[in-house]
Amino acid sequence: MNSKNKKIIVIVIVVCVVLLLVGTILFFKNANNNKSEVESMKKEAQKNTALSPEKLESITNNVTRVEDYVEPGKNTLEVDKIQGFTTKKSVKNSTTNQKDKKSNKDDKKSEKVELSDSNLIIEKVGSYTGNYLEDGSDEPIEKVAAIIISNTSDKMLQVGDITFKVSDKENATFRVTNLLPHTSALVLESNKRKYSDKDDYSYGNVVNAYLDAPDLLEDKFEVIKENGNLKLKNKTDKTYKKVYVYYKYVQSGGAFMGGITYRVPFENIEGKKTVTSVANHFSANTSVIVDVQIAEE
Structure with missing residues (x-):
């Protein structure tokens, strides 16, 4: 090559x-x-x-809550599962003398609460940290006085105003509305009073009004539940000028959250038609319709 x-x-x-x-x-x-x-x-x-952090948190909370939620009813109350609520717990010692036994008996006696209305029972008194719902503000609060109250009657407690003379000069007041028969509610102090072990909750005076168990008027209306909205379907041929739907928020532990009851108005519901109204606090998973009323014309 x-x-x-x-x-x-x-x-x-x-x-x-x-x-x-x-x-x-x-x-x-x-x-x-x-x-x-x-x-x-x-x-x-x-x-x-x-998802935004807020949306993700909301969904996560709802999923968590739904697993724990039990619709309020007879024998469903589990105080230990109520989120944000803390009650005074007696201290257990390894050794207990006679003086301690007497002290424990006095503590148990002082924890008993008597109300002027025998149909109502205060299950527990304590403090609540979370959102304040009683005025609809949802304002964050810490250690506000709270009670767990049960309606043992066969009627709905339309309104119950409860006043405790907690000290010589001060009162603690609570208001609960539309409490269904044999259900319980976590109710927060009306003036956001802080809870103190020194306050006296041994007796509460009640001013009340009861109604027969409510009728949801299911033969006339269907309530369609959505988050933040409610729809009212008129099953009849008649036109109704105004209808109110009442609902309460549900708390874990088989209790309603707050004494407050939310009311949503529907106007001019024509026969066989459906009307939508905004219900800002309504959650399809964690709210319960407690009453439906046709407004008097």
Whole structure:
């Protein structure tokens, strides 16, 4: 092989090597570009479909709550499961003398609460930390006085105003409305009074009004539940000028949350038609319709 042919072969080999290197570089570059593009698309998709922290927290809380929620009724109350509520617990010692036994008996005696209305029972007195619902403000609060109250009658407690003379000069007041028969509610002090072990909750005076167990008028209306909205479907051919739907929020532990009852008005409900009203506090999973009333014309 002469020198001229050798040079040609060397040039061909060099060109092939260069082309191979260029091809390899372009391949990896395109692959990286594609990978970057895919990652960019993934991030964009995640950005577009991601829930806001507030929305995610709301959904998470609802899922957690739904598992713990039991609709209030007879024998469903479990005070230990009520979120945010703390009650005074007696201290147990490894050794107990006669003086301690007497003290424990006095403590148990002082924890008993008597009400002027024998149909109502105070299950526990304590403090609540969470959102204040009694005025609809949802304001964050800490250690506000709270009671767990049960209606043992066969009628609905339409309104119950309870006053405790907790000290020589001060009162603690609580209001509960639309408490169904044989159900319980966590009720917060009306003036956001802080709870103190020194306050006297041994006797409460009650001013009350009862109604027969409510009729949800299911033969006339269907209430369709949505988060933040309620729909009222008129099953009849008659037009109703105004209908009120009442609902309460449900607390874990088989109790209503708050003495407050929310009321949603519906107007001019024509026969066989459906009307929608805003219900800001309503949750399809954690609220209960307690009454439906046709307004008097």
